[in-house]
Amino acid sequence: MGLIDNNKEECFACDNTGVMLIPNNIKKFDWLFDKYADSGQWNLYECRKKALNEVGYKRISCQYCLKGKEK
Ligand SMILES: [Zn+2]
Numbered sequence: 001m002g003l004i005d006n007n008k009e010e011c012f013a014c015d016n017t018g019v020m021l022i023p024n025n026i027k028k029f030d031w032l033f034d035k036y037a038d039s040g041q042w043n044l045y046e047c048r049k050k051a052l053n054e055v056g057y058k059r060i061s062c063q064y065c066l067k068g069k070e071k
Pocket of ligand 1: 012013014017018019063064065066
């Protein structure tokens with residue numbers, strides 16, 4: 001029927017995991033992210049994960065691709 005297969009699209013909001021990670025403290029997250037990025041030791045994905053782990057985060061189903069929608 002020519003329907004678009006959403007599963008083949010990349011989702012940058014959730015890195016295709018279906019779960020968005022929301023930092024508990026956005027300002028601190030930004031500061032840490034910049035600190036890690038400036039160090040040049042990690043790629044941006046790793047910097048984000050490290051910063052998230054440090055400030056803490058909550059997990060919500062991705063509002064953009066709905067891959068996290070489960071029964
Ligand atoms: Zn998504």
